[in-house]
Amino acid sequence: MLSLKIAARFLKSSPGQSALIIAGIAVGIATQIFVGSLITSLQADLIDAAVGSSPHITLLPGDSASTVPGTLATTASKSEPLVATAIPVRTLSAIYTSGEDSVPLSITGGDATDLGLIYKLEDRMVSGTYRLSAGEALVGTVFAEKYDVGAGDPLELLLPDGTMAEFTVSGVFDLGQATANERVAFVDAASAADALGIADEEYTAIQIQLTDVFASTEVADRLGNDNDVTAVDWQAENAELLSGLAAQSGSSIMIQVFVLIAVALGIASTLAISAVQKTRQIGILKAIGMGDGAAGRIFAWQAALLGAGGTLGGIALGYGLIWGFSFAPVPFSIRPEPTFIAISAGIGITVALLSSIIPARSTSRLDPIEVIQNG
Amino acid sequence: MADLLVVDAIGKVYGEGSAATRALADVSFTVAEGEFASIVGQSGSGKSTLLNLIGLLDTPTSGQVLFAGENTTALGRRGRARVRNEGLGFVFQFHYLLPEFSVWENLTMPAQIAGRTVSGEERDRALQTLALLGLEGLERKNANQLSGGQKQRVAIGRALMNRPRLILADEPTGNLDTANTEAVYGLFRTINAELGTTFLIVTHDRAVAQQTDRILEVRDGELVQDVRNDYAG
Numbered sequence: 001m002l003s004l005k006i007a008a009r010f011l012k013s014s015p016g017q018s019a020l021i022i023a024g025i026a027v028g029i030a031t032q033i034f035v036g037s038l039i040t041s042l043q044a045d046l047i048d049a050a051v052g053s054s055p056h057i058t059l060l061p062g063d064s065a066s067t068v069p070g071t072l073a074t075t076a077s078k079s080e081p082l083v084a085t086a087i088p089v090r091t092l093s094a095i096y097t098s099g100e101d102s103v104p105l106s107i108t109g110g111d112a113t114d115l116g117l118i119y120k121l122e123d124r125m126v127s128g129t130y131r132l133s134a135g136e137a138l139v140g141t142v143f144a145e146k147y148d149v150g151a152g153d154p155l156e157l158l159l160p161d162g163t164m165a166e167f168t169v170s171g172v173f174d175l176g177q178a179t180a181n182e183r184v185a186f187v188d189a190a191s192a193a194d195a196l197g198i199a200d201e202e203y204t205a206i207q208i209q210l211t212d213v214f215a216s217t218e219v220a221d222r223l224g225n226d227n228d229v230t231a232v233d234w235q236a237e238n239a240e241l242l243s244g245l246a247a248q249s250g251s252s253i254m255i256q257v258f259v260l261i262a263v264a265l266g267i268a269s270t271l272a273i274s275a276v277q278k279t280r281q282i283g284i285l286k287a288i289g290m291g292d293g294a295a296g297r298i299f300a301w302q303a304a305l306l307g308a309g310g311t312l313g314g315i316a317l318g319y320g321l322i323w324g325f326s327f328a329p330v331p332f333s334i335r336p337e338p339t340f341i342a343i344s345a346g347i348g349i350t351v352a353l354l355s356s357i358i359p360a361r362s363t364s365r366l367d368p369i370e371v372i373q374n375g
Numbered sequence: 376m377a378d379l380l381v382v383d384a385i386g387k388v389y390g391e392g393s394a395a396t397r398a399l400a401d402v403s404f405t406v407a408e409g410e411f412a413s414i415v416g417q418s419g420s421g422k423s424t425l426l427n428l429i430g431l432l433d434t435p436t437s438g439q440v441l442f443a444g445e446n447t448t449a450l451g452r453r454g455r456a457r458v459r460n461e462g463l464g465f466v467f468q469f470h471y472l473l474p475e476f477s478v479w480e481n482l483t484m485p486a487q488i489a490g491r492t493v494s495g496e497e498r499d500r501a502l503q504t505l506a507l508l509g510l511e512g513l514e515r516k517n518a519n520q521l522s523g524g525q526k527q528r529v530a531i532g533r534a535l536m537n538r539p540r541l542i543l544a545d546e547p548t549g550n551l552d553t554a555n556t557e558a559v560y561g562l563f564r565t566i567n568a569e570l571g572t573t574f575l576i577v578t579h580d581r582a583v584a585q586q587t588d589r590i591l592e593v594r595d596g597e598l599v600q601d602v603r604n605d606y607a608g
């Protein structure tokens with residue numbers, strides 16, 4: 001404890017130098033927290049936008065079948081703990097004609113409650129009601145505007161088998177994506193079965209969302225093999241997005257590593273200077289009996305105090321930056337990540353301690369005679 | 376009386392090869408507990424070298440030093456630090472106080488290094504030492520804020536704090552005026568008489584040496600004279 005007391009006193013005796021290095025560490029740690037949280041939040045937003053309201057895995061009929069049984073949804077939920085939602089759907093393409101124009105629509109038929117779980121439609125309705133009773137359809141905003149249809153209007157569709165089917169629009173949604181808002185429509189499950197000419201318990205796909213989106217590949221593999229169906233996972237279809245995210249993570253880690261190196265060099269050089277400045281005192285302390293270990297620990301403590309002070313300051317500054325960023329005119333917010341901050345703090349203090357190794361070693365090796373003889 | 380210190384044929388060579396300097400050669404003598412002795416000699420004769428070897432601040436090239444029956448030359452760094460802390464007190468020409476600490480903290484540093492808390496008996500001893508040295512009221516002051524004489528007295532106080540059996544002083548009054556010099560030697564005598572502390576004082580001042588009970592003379596790294604001085608005050 002004497003080492004700690006002496007370390008604190010040494011730091012106090014040169015307040016300017018101590019304050020500068022604490023500020024330096026604080027800026028480093030704050031940068032790390034800010035950049036780290038920024039990238040994490042940004043990626044979370046991007047992933048949420050990409051797959052937050054669409055299936056992570058789609059189970060399609062295997063080679064020998066043209067449909068999947070509805071019970072496969074329950075089977076998937078039960079066998080894979082990471083499955084958050086699994087719903088049976090019937091998908092088909094249809095063509096909507098309005099005067100001269102005709103537009104292909106990608107139609108998903110299913111139970112309104114089920115579809116709500118995956119597509120979060122309830123929160124995305126802009127007009128009408130979120131409801132899919134028999135013969136009802138939901139269309140997107142772009143489609144509604146372009147072809148001037150709204151809630152209560154009829155919707156006539158040309159089905160794949162050449163027949164016409166008439167629906168009533170019950171509401172208009174906004175999926176946040178122009179293509180989807182023009183080309184996607186939802187209808188009730190029974191109408192879709194009729195349109196496809198399949199039985200009640202038959203479906204064209206099972207749509208699945210997971211609690212961990214990045215587990216999709218392995219879960220898809222298992223589900224595909226175990227149930228003899230074709231499992232398509234979102235990662236396979238979004239390779240470009242994923243490699244973009246990976247590159248972003250990589251550069252974020254690079255930035256953080258360089259910041260840490262700068263922090264380490266800062267602490268190391270300050271401690272090295274301090275060790276030289278205090279050589280005389282160390283020599284005196286050793287002459288009156290301080291052991292090598294205790295003398296070395298003075299610098300380890302100095303590093304720990306600087307590291308702790310700088311890290312606390314850095315966390316405060318980091319939160320400040322994140323708070324300040326909430327006023328910036330950008331469409332997303334940074335969420336401070338407690339685990340990430342705890343890791344940064346741990347790294348900060350570890351780096352401080354590591355950078356005290358050299359001065360601590362030279363201090364513990366110092367012979368008191370070197371100081372006593374040279375006055 | 377038992378020998379507190381046995382200096383057994385110690386020699387010291389600084390440097391190596393052609394740059395080697397023989398600072399001390401084959402010096403032997405013993406000091407009994409309670410003695411008040413001086414080491415004299417010309418500049419460069421090897422006095423400080425001898426004192427630093429006895430004080431375990433440096434290691435001899437040959438020979439050995441026994442302190443309180445223990446062969447200190449055989450000790451490792453840790454053991455030597457312990458003996459310096461518990462058995463020895465140092466006073467140098469320069470005070471070597473710690474400028475970041477107060478008078479009180481400087482005084483109690485040897486006790487803290489020994490791992491003792493400064494309370495009760497330890498505190499009383501520090502207060503006594505301050506009184507003995509005429510430093511009452513200065514304990515809160517920073518070591519930097521004292522006069523040269525005061526600093527040297529704090530350094531003497533620090534040397535006394537662990538009640539060492541042997542105090543080694545190397546030109547302790549070299550930076551002081553006549554009045555302060557007299558006061559310091561007066562103090563040494565008092566401590567020697569009252570606590571029975573053994574003193575070994577290096578000086579090149581014959582007048583100072585004349586006031587000690589025994590005079591050892593070093594010339595060119597060799598002990599050339601060792602006389603009792605019955606005229607000392």
Ligand SMILES: Nc1ncnc2c1ncn2[C@@H]1O[C@H](COP(=O)(O)OP(=O)(O)OP(=O)(O)O)[C@@H](O)[C@H]1O
Pocket residue numbers: 373389390396397398416417418419420421422423424425579
């Ligand atoms: N670190 C060293 N390296 C090389 N030579 C040294 C070293 N220290 C002392 N010497 C040499 O050893 C000899 C004895 O030095 P020492 O300091 O013991 O003399 P001294 O009697 O204390 O002199 P002074 O009265 O001037 O203090 C001198 O010749 C000196 O040059």
Ligand SMILES: [Mg+2]
Pocket residue numbers: 422423424545
């Ligand atoms: Mg000398």
